[in-house]
Amino acid sequence: MIGEFALIFVAIAMGGLLKGAIGAGAPVLAVPVLALFFDVQLAVAVMVVPNLLSNLWQGWFYRRDMLPNAFTWGFATSGGIGVLIGTVILASVPAQVLLIAVAATVFGYIAFRLARPDWVLSYTAALRAVWPTGTVAGVLQGATGISAPVSITFLNSMKLKRESFIATISVFFALISALQIPVLWWYGIMTPQRFLYGLLAMIPLFGAMPVGNFIARHLPPRVFDRVILVLLALIAVRMIFKALQ
DSSP states (O other): OOOHHHHHHHHHHHHHHHHHHHHOHHHHHHHHHHHHOOOOOHHHHHHHHHHHHHHHHHHHHHGGOOOHHHHHHHHHHHHHHHHHEEEEEEEHSSSSHHHHHHHHHHHHHHHHHHOTOOOOOOOHHHHHHHHHHHHHHHHHHHHOOOOOHHHHHHHHHHTHHHHHHHHHHHHHHHHHHHHHHHHHHHTSSOHHHHHHHHHHHHHHHHHHHHHHHHHHSSSHHHHHHHHHHHHHHHHHHHHHHHOOO
């Protein structure tokens, strides 16, 4: 049991490294590991708390670099609608199905990152797509705890400067997390114990974020990115094996 909790601590810390490096993505690493040792419902409930608090901080810190309100709040609001739908799915779908869904989501994220690394989406086209994209990302976040295959890829494709990316994605994650918490309470997925676990998860997350920021400034981005993708692939494969047992 001690070994499992140590591994979970490391997974959340690695999520903090990723968040510190690129401004987002902590659940991409932490949720699959938590789901692997416990279940998807617990993973989503635990990570929603640090997701909310860390993104409130980042959104405020980078607020001057935020994209125009029509885009930023359209993205966040549609994500909020989607996360409510996704949370209903989380509460009603069997654990094995959710495990496979999380693994498939991770593989989808990896595949797109490898297949289209240089794809650029113009701001005009992105503005037209912001509401449907935000909704789909919110559904994924609510149902699996991971929206990166849609949310992060969407903003990455616009080739934003790092500060604008962080400001915009932070508003998205903060709003959907704030909406998701009461719905998780309503369905009994969020409990006082899991809420406490979420607060404790802030320790490795916030502790690792400055390290990730340091690494991002000194390590070639492509190297760091490939290491993360390989790790995600290994986790996703393990999740599928667990779901099929």
